[in-house]
Amino acid sequence: MLKWLTVPALLLSLFVAAAPAAAETLDTTPRTAVMSAYQPEWVLLQSELQGRKDHAVNGTGFATGTLEGKPVLLFLSGISMVNAAMTTQLALDHFTVDRIVFSGIAGGVDPDLTIGDVVVPEQWSEYLEAVFAREKSGTYELPAHADKPAAHFGMIYPQPVKIINGGETEKRNWFPVDPGLLAVARAVASTTVLQDCAAQNCLDHLPRIVVGGNGVSGQAFVDNKEFREYARSAFAAEVLDMESAAVAHVAYVNAKPFIAFRSLSDLAGGGEGENEIGTFFQLASDNAAKVVRAFLKALK
Template sequence: MCWRCWERRAADRLDPEPRVAVISAYEPEWVALKAAVGDARSHHVNGVEIVTGTLAGRKVVLFLIGISMVNAAMTSQLVLDRFDVSAIVVSGIAGGVDPALRVADVVVAGRWGQYLEAVFAREADGRFQPPPWIKTSYPNHGMIFPMDVGVRSARGGAEKRFWFEADAGMLAAAGKIGAVDLKRCAADDACLSHAPRLVVGGNGVSGQAFVDNAAFRQYVSATLQAQVLDMESAAVAMVAYANGVPFIAFRSLSDLAGGGEGANELRTFFRLASDNSAAVVQRFLTLWTPPR
């Protein structure tokens, strides 16, 4: 064992308490959560504000990972290296790709995949064809062929996989939340005609692109059987898997990823969606018992 390494890691720890990491990507997503943290204390590492305290009766470490897959992976690992994180809970907004879902619904996907870990194939004779030595995971959308991502973990070295599962115990607790009073109206009195609902299970996908395209939305729904699409959750799920930390993500729909009748609705409903996700996360924390 590298004792000097252990001593250095121990010295880098900013807080000795086991805590649940509650994380968001987009600053408006964490406004309600940050305001609800009791005994809050701020830490700063590499320009990232990290808040410790209590939320819904749980000891938490709250922070923004930043938008994008790279930011999500980098910042999640940064916090895991400096805090004793017993589990990870993601709270935020997403684009809805399942036609059965509507704006402000909250989705708790059972697994997450990286749909833009992909081959952009060349076209020959009117067909897109990846190199024969590359294994692809799913049928293509034009030149885009999704494929598995490589990951290393303590489970046994390197492997390739497409899906990263939410923790079974956390998902079961989410399934017990039941009816939640979710908001229908934004701050400027833009109101939805429907009552938002909570949906537990199914697939979520993440990639480096903001999607506002009806054809691609349909492809993601039909091919990957996805309910939601965002730019961070699958990266966090991969970091959680690599570190052996339980993970779950709550995503409320701010828009329909190009499936709406008019212009993209994110700017109208992002605050409403963020508040709905935060409300469900806090309810979840009261029902679920952390592993330690």
């Protein structure tokens, strides 16, 4: 049959056969995507989901329904920057997402913050987007193409993220949180009371909600006092985690409003004894989820 086709028709038929299928839209209701990194972080959110319907994409589970009267899409990103970026894009490709909200735990960097506090930064940076510099004559030497940041941690020199946009390269050190969503977070912060006990583990103080400041994320679990102090001085960071900046990055490229609620489960190496996450991860997870629920309720 091919001999009867004209050359243009043959080329068109081959192109159509080879063209990738468009991503299947599994749900057309505009929803707020509410994501967490791992199971304990979304226990409370799942328990309150109404009209639940489960979906699966490439082995990742997604649940649609309503929470606080708002249409939502709940899912786990998986721990790490790569998992977070991948699952965020999957959600955007297969569901109708109006905005992205992260609910989870983090390590505290600001020494004025304590375990259980919920922090809502106004921007996020990827601190391990970096050059590991060559050591030479007792100092470090950067390649000629590298940016020279004001502060570095030994051989680690942070670099801006390079984004290809319309054939042009854009450099970004920070990915912003949506100002409208941040305003809603500020409004609910003054009326939401956090808990100080969970799973029989209690604090000796009542946690608080802090809106504003900076968050940083990277492909490492940080339990090092010296690096914590560096993150504070170099980035003026309030919190440090392994996912939020990656989600903010994907949201920015896709022009979707983003906000992250991070509750402190540990002090990233700043505590006196063993890392605190094993004791307080559920308390921190519940506090983040509580603020997210108040946030959803307040959304117009």
